[in-house]
Amino acid sequence: MVVSIMVLLLFCVFGSVHAQNTGKIQGNLVDTDGAVLIGANVYIKGTMMGAATANDGSYSIKSVPPGSYTLVAQYIGYKGDEKAVTVAAGAIATVNFTLKSDVLGLSEVIVTGVVNPVSKIESSVSISTINMRDAEKSAPRTTAEIFRTIPGIRSEASGGDGNTNITVRGVPISAGGSKYLQLQEDGLPVFQFGDIAFATADIFLRADYNLARIEAIRGGSASTLASNSPAGIINFISKTGAIEGGSVSTTTGLDYKSNRTDFEYGSPLSDNLSFHIGGFFRQGEGPRTAGYTANYGGQLKMNITKSFDGGYGRVYFKFLDDRAIAYMPMPLKVEGTNDSPDWGSINGYEATSGTMHSPYLLQNLGLGADGGLRRADVADGMHPISKALGFEFSRELGNGWQLDNRARLALNSGRFISPFPAEIGTAQGLAESIAGAGATLRYADGTAFGSGNAGNGLALRIHMFDTELNNFNNIVNDFKVSKDFGKMKMAVGYYLSQQSISMSWLWNSYLTDVNGEDAKMVDVYAADGTKFSQNGLYAYGVPAWGNCCQRNYDADYLTMAPYFAADVEMSEALNVDLSVRLDNGQVNGHFAGAVQTEYDVNNDGVISPNEESVSAIDNANTTPVDYEYDYVSFSFGGNYQLNENKAVFARYSRGGAAKADRLLFSGLPYADGTTLNAKDMIDQAEFGYKHLFSKGGLFVTGFMANTTEEGGYEATTQKIIENDYNAIGLEIEGAYDLGTIDLRGGVTYTKAEITSGGNDGNTPRRQPSVMYNLIPTVALGEHTAGLSLIGQTKAYAQDSNELVMPAYMFVNAFFKYQVTDKLFASVNGNNILDAIGITESEEGAIVDNQVNYVRARPIMGRSISLSLGYNFN
Numbered sequence: 012m013v014v015s016i017m018v019l020l021l022f023c024v025f026g027s028v029h030a031q032n033t034g035k036i037q038g039n040l041v042d043t044d045g046a047v048l049i050g051a052n053v054y055i056k057g058t059m060m061g062a063a064t065a066n067d068g069s070y071s072i073k074s075v076p077p078g079s080y081t082l083v084a085q086y087i088g089y090k091g092d093e094k095a096v097t098v099a100a101g102a103i104a105t106v107n108f109t110l111k112s113d114v115l116g117l118s119e120v121i122v123t124g125v126v127n128p129v130s131k132i133e134s135s136v137s138i139s140t141i142n143m144r145d146a147e148k149s150a151p152r153t154t155a156e157i158f159r160t161i162p163g164i165r166s167e168a169s170g171g172d173g174n175t176n177i178t179v180r181g182v183p184i185s186a187g188g189s190k191y192l193q194l195q196e197d198g199l200p201v202f203q204f205g206d207i208a209f210a211t212a213d214i215f216l217r218a219d220y221n222l223a224r225i226e227a228i229r230g231g232s233a234s235t236l237a238s239n240s241p242a243g244i245i246n247f248i249s250k251t252g253a254i255e256g257g258s259v260s261t262t263t264g265l266d267y268k269s270n271r272t273d274f275e276y277g278s279p280l281s282d283n284l285s286f287h288i289g290g291f292f293r294q295g296e297g298p299r300t301a302g303y304t305a306n307y308g309g310q311l312k313m314n315i316t317k318s319f320d321g322g323y324g325r326v327y328f329k330f331l332d333d334r335a336i337a338y339m340p341m342p343l344k345v346e347g348t349n350d351s352p353d354w355g356s357i358n359g360y361e362a363t364s365g366t367m368h369s370p371y372l373l374q375n376l377g378l379g380a381d382g383g384l385r386r387a388d389v390a391d392g393m394h395p396i397s398k399a400l401g402f403e404f405s406r407e408l409g410n411g412w413q414l415d416n417r418a419r420l421a422l423n424s425g426r427f428i429s430p431f432p433a434e435i436g437t438a439q440g441l442a443e444s445i446a447g448a449g450a451t452l453r454y455a456d457g458t459a460f461g462s463g464n465a466g467n468g469l470a471l472r473i474h475m476f477d478t479e480l481n482n483f484n485n486i487v488n489d490f491k492v493s494k495d496f497g498k499m500k501m502a503v504g505y506y507l508s509q510q511s512i513s514m515s516w517l518w519n520s521y522l523t524d525v526n527g528e529d530a531k532m533v534d535v536y537a538a539d540g541t542k543f544s545q546n547g548l549y550a551y552g553v554p555a556w557g558n559c560c561q562r563n564y565d566a567d568y569l570t571m572a573p574y575f576a577a578d579v580e581m582s583e584a585l586n587v588d589l590s591v592r593l594d595n596g597q598v599n600g601h602f603a604g605a606v607q608t609e610y611d612v613n614n615d616g617v618i619s620p621n622e623e624s625v626s627a628i629d630n631a632n633t634t635p636v637d638y639e640y641d642y643v644s645f646s647f648g649g650n651y652q653l654n655e656n657k658a659v660f661a662r663y664s665r666g667g668a669a670k671a672d673r674l675l676f677s678g679l680p681y682a683d684g685t686t687l688n689a690k691d692m693i694d695q696a697e698f699g700y701k702h703l704f705s706k707g708g709l710f711v712t713g714f715m716a717n718t719t720e721e722g723g724y725e726a727t728t729q730k731i732i733e734n735d736y737n738a739i740g741l742e743i744e745g746a747y748d749l750g751t752i753d754l755r756g757g758v759t760y761t762k763a764e765i766t767s768g769g770n771d772g773n774t775p776r777r778q779p780s781v782m783y784n785l786i787p788t789v790a791l792g793e794h795t796a797g798l799s800l801i802g803q804t805k806a807y808a809q810d811s812n813e814l815v816m817p818a819y820m821f822v823n824a825f826f827k828y829q830v831t832d833k834l835f836a837s838v839n840g841n842n843i844l845d846a847i848g849i850t851e852s853e854e855g856a857i858v859d860n861q862v863n864y865v866r867a868r869p870i871m872g873r874s875i876s877l878s879l880g881y882n883f884n
Contacts, residue, residue, distance in 0.1 A: 034098035036072040038106040040064050040084055043705075044750070048110060050884070051086035052254045056093070059279035059318060061254045063884045066793075066832040076282075084108040087142050088748070090118045114746035114755065115708030116140050117701055122198070123246040124228035124236050126502045126576040126590065127493070132701050135588060135648035135660040136231035137163070137712045139744060142224045145755075148786050149799040150823035150839040152298060152874060154218045158245065159801050160784045162710075162744040162757030163229040164192075167777070167850040169868045171297070172306070172335035173214035173393040174427075176777075176851070177205075179229050179242040180714050181738025181763035182693060183775045187211065191668050191693060191718075193233070193240035196247045197327065199401065199419050199487045203510035203570060204239060204671040209427040209478040210514065215395045216247065217331060220258055220275035221289040221312045223250040229742070230695045230714060234644040234666025235590035238506060238572050241644065241666025241693040242716070249327065251316050252277025252287035260880030265838075267874050269295030269306065276883060288313040297336050298841075298874040299366040300528040303373065303390055308333030321407030329399040329421075336392040337429035340853055340866040341367055342471060342525050348859040349813045354849060357525060357864065359466030362847050363872025365527020367430045367473065371455075372521065372532060375428065375477045377551045377612065378627045380515035380563050384612065387428055387477050387517070394425045395480075411495035416488070423483035427476065430521070432853075433555055434472040435864040441470045441522060442535050445549050446620075449538030452522070454531055455546045466526065469864065470533055473521040474553050474560075481565070482513035498580045506572040512600075512672050513565040515628065520550035543620045551612055552626025558605050561626035564675055566600025566636050587649040594667065595641045596689065601633040602675045636681045640689040642667040656703040664695045670721075688721035707747035715739045717766075734810065736775055738763040753797075756785035770810040777816070777851055779803035793829040798822060802848075808867075809855030819848035821870060837878045845873040 036055075040048040047068030054061025055072065058080075062070045075098045085091040089110035096104050113119070117132040119140055131138060139161050146157045155175035158166035167176040167184070177189040184190075188206030194216055195201065202212040218225075226246045234241045257276030263269065275289025292309035296302070314327035342360055347353040356362040372389060379385035401419030408414055434441065438460055442450035452460035452470060461468070491504035522533040522544065532547030543549055552558045576590035606629035612622050648662030667690045674689060681687065699712035718736040739762050746755035759782045765773045781804045788797030802820030807813070822844050827837040852867035 032100050033074045033076055034100055035103045036075055036082065036096060036098060036106060037103060038070060038108065039068045040070065040086065040108045040110065041068055042089065042110055042112065048086045048089070051084060051110075053082065053084050053108070054254060056081040056083050057318070058282045059253055059285045060282050061279070063254055063256050065884065082106050084110060086110055087144060088112065088114050088116070112706050112748055113703060113708065114706070114748050114753070115703070115710060115744065117703045117708055117710075121226055122248070123195070123226035124231060124233045124244050126236065126578055126588070127500050132656075132658050132703060133586065133650060133652065135586065135650040135662055136228055137697060137699055137710070137742065138226060138228045140224050140226050143218075143220065143222050146218070146225070147839075148788055148797050148825060149784075149801070150825050150841045152841050152871060154216055155213055157218060157225065158227075160757070160786065160799065161227045163742045163759050164227065164243075164245075165778075165782060169338065169850040169870045171338045171393065172217070172333075173395070174209075174211055174337050175213050177213070180716055180742070180759070181736070181740055181761040181775070181778060182242045182716050182718055183720070183734070183736050184777060185720055185734065186673055189213070191240070191242035193237050193244050195237070195244055196329075197249055197401070197403070198246060198417050199489065200237065200508070202483070203485060203487075203508050203568060204669070207512060207672055209476065210480050210483055210512075214393050214427070215331065215397050215423060217291070217310050217333065218247065219289065219291045219310060220273045221249050221287070223248050230697055230716070231648065231662050231664060232588070232590055232646045234664040234693075234695075235574055235576070235592040235646045238508070238570050238592075238594050239668045241664070241668055241695070249312065249314060250275065250277055250287045250289070251314060251325070252279065252285040253316070255279060257289075257883040258880060260878050262876050262878040264295065265875045265877055267296065267298050269293065269297060269876070271295075283318045284316070286313065286315045298871045299336070299338065299364055299368070301336055301366055301368040302370040302529050303368075305336035305368065305390065305392060306334060322405045323403075325403040327401050329397060331395055331397040334390065334392050334394045336368060337427065338366060338868065339429050339431045339476070340851065340868040341365065342432060342435050342469070343865055343867050343869070345814075345857050345863045345865050346861070349856055350815060352815055352817065352857065354817060354847060354867075357467055357469070360525055360527035361872070362869050363842070363845050367432060367471065367523070367530060369523070369530040371529065372430065372473075372523065372547070375475050375517075375519055376548075377517055377519050378610065378625060379517060380479065380481075380628055382627055382630070385517070387426065389428055389430070389475070391426045391428055393427050395423070396425045398422045413493045413495070415491045415493070418488040420486045421484065423480070423485065425480040427478045427480065429476050430473045431476045432471055432866045433474040433520070433553070435469060435525065435866065436472070438468060438470045441472055444555075445535045446537040446541070446543045450543075451536050452533050453536060455534055460524070460533055469525040471523050471525050471530075472555060473523055474556070475519045475521060477517045477519065479515040479517065481515060482511045485510045500578045502576045504574045506570070506574065508570045510568045510570070510671070511566075512568065514672070515563045516560050518553050518560050518626075519548055520553050520555065521547040522549060523547060541620065545613065545619065545621065549621050551610070551621060552605065552607070552624070554624070558607060558626050561605035561628055562603060563628045563630070564600065564602030564672060566598055566602070566672070566675070568671055569597040570669075571595045584652045585649060587647070589647040590645065592644045593641065594644065594669070595639070596669050597639050598636055600636045602636065603629050603633040605629060634681060636675065638681060638687050638689065640669060640687070642690050642692065658701045659699065660701070661698045662696070665692065666695075667692045691718065691720045693718050704747070706749070708745065710744040712742045713740070714742060734765050734770065734775070735767040736763060737766050751790045753788045753790075754786075756783065758783040765810060770812070773810055773812040774807055776809045777806050779806040779818070794827060796826045798824050808852035811855045813856035814852065814854060816849040816852060816867075819846055821846040821848055833882045833884070835880050835882070837880075838875065839878065840873070840875045842871060842873050843875070846870070
């Protein structure tokens with residue numbers, strides 16, 4: 012007892028002495044109207060010491076050693092400010108800030124796609140920033156849905172949490188994924204190639220409370236400051252714990268089955284050391300009626316940062332293990348004409364809530380990559396597993412020299428499995444295509460198949476897209492040395508990455524009825540009664556597509572890219588910059604296609620009709636891959652600042668994107684990179700105007716993009732897509748703060764055209780003329796409510812420009828209720844009017860004035876969720 016009392020007394024004495032030897036900084040933050048700014052960050056420049064403002068706008072930084080400092084105040088939507096402060100031992104220094112509005116963040120310093128950190132208004136690139144607070148206003152259900160609010164970005168966010176087609180400013184989506192746009196985490200690519208079939212980069216990327224902000228650059232110097240990113244970069248930047256704080260929330264679906272918990276916390280550990288940790292876990296069926304737990308898993312991320320005079324070092328870790336359902340195109344009904352179609356649901360299959368996924372189709376049995384039996388769980392969906400370790404280092408070397416290095420090792424693997432609708436047809440037609448004339452269908456339980464059972468008399472040929480992501484490891488390093496000469500800054504860098512792509516395609520064929528909820532398996536019987544399928548599985552392989560797609564490939568892609576950049580201050584108003592990059596690629600590996608064999612898959616001692624020709628991977632006859640490629644990218648531009656709040660800029664760029672796995676289908680000379688056409692090039696120009704108002708901001712950019720493509724394989728059509736394209740357009744981003752009402756949005760006009768081949772002069776498929784978003788929010792005291800209106804004009808389903816996908820707009824809504832200064836509740840509605848919006852269609856034409864059944868992918872229908880959360884400050 013005596014010892015405990017003495018320890019307590021010593022602690023109190025030490026604390027008292029420590030307090031007497033240090034001082035405190037305190038104050039308040041308000042805007043120009045005198046309104047308090049809650050949650051703003053105030054910190055001592057060059058240290059880890061800081062605080063966030065409370066509900067009354069006050070802040071307090073304790074235990075500050077005596078000395079003179081620069082105090083920085085920052086708040087989202089306002090210009091940051093700096094003030095000098097002197098702290099004396101045992102004294103309190105009071106520093107108040109009045110911040111000016113900057114709703115578009117034109118004064119924010121950006122780090123993505125630029126050589127040196129610079130504010131938006133001083134940069135010669137088109138870039139937008141989104142923080143999690145703004146992202147939540149659009150009530151996104153997936154990571155890719157956040158991108159739909161970025162001007163110029165076309166995100167076809169209808170496939171679930173991954174497998175999204177993403178592009179920029181009329182640059183084509185010729186196959187899938189994000190071929191010309193790179194997704195990054197903390198300045199390094201998630202994958203070196205954004206359009207890997209069944210392993211798109213967004214499958215391995217999640218937005219959660221770890222996210223400090225998203226920076227999205229369109230065109231510009233993205234061509235030269237990253238590899239395979241000529242159209243743009245979307246960079247997820249993590250919190251680092253420089254300011255103490257955190258949050259936790261739980262979200263549950265009110266009209267769909269879903270539960271998710273997010274958490275994050277960060278704090279300085281000393282005046283030069285900080286950490287941050289966070290993540291999420293979720294489980295549920297999702298917005299469509301899968302009939303089983305289709306989303307299950309989560310993510311954990313953490314980092315620790317050490318600052319020192321003239322720089323910092325950071326180590327970070329990520330673990331992702333998350334199963335997310337993959338929505339493929341689905342059966343829809345189209346009537347009317349190609350020019351004026353009427354899209355809608357099929358009886359028994361709701362376009363906005365139905366899915367082909369079913370509790371009756373939860374396994375896929377067949378031969379594995381090594382020829383042995385294997386069984387896959389369809390509930391895995393998109394199942395990324397990623398373990399990443401990275402570090403950042405920045406150091407001023409003196410005399411204007413600086414060294415920067417970013418590196419990361421990511422061990423990636425997983426699975427992609429989802430039913431794809433190969434054909435919608437009548438029961439009789441599909442039965443006879445499998446078992447000949449007179450064939451019939453019955454449900455797997457033996458009951459007769461008929462319109463009374465299925466509800467519409469239709470059947471569906473399913474190709475199970477079952478792919479093992481064996482090895483997608485990558486190691487990336489970006490090294491840069493820069494020199495500040497005063498009026499000129501120069502940088503030389505060397506980028507190195509190795510991306511492994513090892514994947515096995517193990518597809519089978521099934522028949523089901525056309526039902527958007529609990530679709531049932533259908534068996535085929537020949538006219539003589541012979542059963543041609545087992546529980547709906549009629550082929551081990553995909554004979555309807557010529558057994559194309561049992562395959563295995565294993566290749567390593569080495570990318571080496573030296574680059575140079577210079578930024579010159581020609582005058583106080585004019586800055587010009589130039590950058591050049593030389594990408595060199597080396598590819599080594601092999602791939603193998605399919606071979607047919609007889610195999611007793613179910614091991615019953617009898618060769619059934621569906622076992623007479625089983626697809627296996629022909630490992631005895633692999634095709635070697637050994638080639639090299641190179642290309643030069645460049646970008647030059649200038650920014651002229653008309654005054655403190657206005658600027659114009661212009662830029663011209665040429666950049667490339669190399670092909671990866673999609674090249675390994677086209678029968679080309681894989682040992683000769685000189686004739687392989689391993690890269691596609693884009694030439695771009697842009698001219699822009701930026702204007703910061705007292706209560707708003709405007710960012711207007713005119714653009715042009717010419718794309719030269721050499722072709723790539725698309726699995727769903729088994730075609731090589733090879734076109735050249737031209738696009739011109741106008742991109743507008745704006746925001747205005749009316750006090751209690753905040754209004755922000757964007758609109759992009761694009762006139763795109765195919766300039767080669769049989770579709771010369773046509774509009775590229777799925778490219779609308781206008782995309783737009785409008786997000787009004789209103790402050791109701793401490794509470795907030797808002798809407799987001801997102802839409803586009805009509806687009807053609809395919810390059811042939813026949814079938815039209817109609818214009819659509821959907822509305823999201825949210826209401827956030829501040830229970831206390833830290834506890835909140837919010838209700839979020841996504842697509843609250845349950846609109847049908849078609850993002851892609853396999854069919855490019857219909858028969859006019861008849862009922863047509865097509866395969867298309869619509870946006871998800873109405874879903875409403877409730878969140879409860881707590882903020883730590």
